[in-house]
Amino acid sequence: MNPISKPDYMPVPELRAMQLAKLQKLIPYEYEHVKLFRQRCDEKGVKPRDLVTLKDLAKFPFMKKTDLRDEYPYGLTAAPMREINRFHCSSGTTGKPICIPQTKNDVKIWTEGVARCMAMYGITEDDIVQVSYGYGLFTGGLGAHYGAEELGCAVLPTGAGNTEKQIMLMQDLGVTAICCTPSYFLHLATVAEKMGVDFRRDTKLKHGVFGAEPWTDEIRQKIEQISGITAHDIYGLTEIAGPGVAGNCEFCHGLHVWEDHFYPEIIDPDTLEVLPDGEEGELVFTTLDRVGTPMVRYRTRDLSRLQVEPCTCGRTMRVMDRVHARSDDMLIIHGVNVFPSQIEACLMKVPEIAPHYMIELSSTDTMDLFELKVEVTAETFSDSVEKMESIRKRVAASIKEIVGLSPKIYLVAPGTLPRSQGKIKRVIDNRKK
Amino acid sequence: MTTLTQLSVFLENKVGALAGACEALAKADVSLVALSIAASSDFGIARLITDDPAKAQEALRTAKFVVQATPVVAIAVPDVPGGMAKVVTTLSAKGCGIEYSYAYAGKDAKAVLVFKFDDLEKAAAVITDSNFETLG
């Protein structure tokens, strides 16, 4: 076992004691240095010394993405600028960006999280790791890069884009692991196929480290089936660190959270009450070691569950369910709750359809119009209208069965729906608000 | 019996899709001999006979169209009343299933009937026995 993986197996009582000790240091530090946190604690009438057991964390106020926007750029920064070593920002779709200044040690802890994930996936210093996440303000590229380097891998920092060249380098250099978004890997696979490159035959690729967007089990199976690699899930978010907060082990039932650094809670997003392990709700994280921009009870908007059963692999870190949906992503169409991931799962059941789709919503005065564009594939295109219609009917039936809605489905030519190199946009909502 | 290579092109139901395909062929200096469109409510399939199928396929693929090559049988019949009927009646009588067919005006006062058969081998035997003139 790689020594870096040792904390994964920490005895639970020791882990809980460590978490409490870290929280008892963090909360007073945050109270002293972050005005917004201090004000909110005072409003609630809660003092740092009220944190006596882990359960007491529930008494403290939440932080949200809007707080980061409102306090942009430095309002939630706790450390002095001389200790700040790195910035990461995320643009968001509206208004001001968020900015997360971090210290050298913050980056080190984040790096450790990524390296522990990769070690758990079976990646070693013998591996050649291609980082096809975007580099820059986005945490994906640098996070994966630092983590793989920490583990002693040979890192190929291609960044996103220039896909044909990436495939060429992957073959020429004998790349064994790739880090990117699942949707970018699917795009890469499409381009590879056009170039006549077969992952199994022409590359040494074994591992895919996928994250930065919610994805389904069906996508994982599709990726593994078309490429022969093992698809690993890496979870994280810029506000908390970046990728490497959690990852799946070989048993794949979910993702081990590195809770010695990132303390997880699940809350009911409506009542804001903490839910017991085993129940689904919104994932909330407290950063136990970060001092640049610590987060106390940060609401991720991601829906998940902390599993009750200890994992077969022997790691003591709790397992969270794969994030298949973000509460922000939920669409309400004709009064029905729909997650894009459900649509994706429906499409996966129809093999003739490429895993690319676009949901388009518009409205008349009285009703919502729900349109779904799906790509046919070059291999399955048939010159018979009946056969093409039957593909469309099967897509419709699958959606009707699972989602209960009947969108108008359009078959479009392969390669015409947008591909992303970062996070993909699958929904266009033009409804009148 | 000879066969022709027909190209089927997937057309999204939007303005200019067919024009785009025709333009791609024109640019590659390929002549369109016959064109038939099968349409559903929101997509179409254009079936093309060209003077150079290989070049046409290449040109359409380069222009990002989805193309499929299908062997079809083109039978030339005298352009007189009953000319087409005779071919169709014979084929039906012998149990040759026709998936689809279309016609175009050929040379020398002849009409050309294009057939996509369910079972090409079976149809080939009937056509050869009946001495129908096939193009290819």
Ligand SMILES: [Zn+2]
């Ligand atoms: Zn495990």
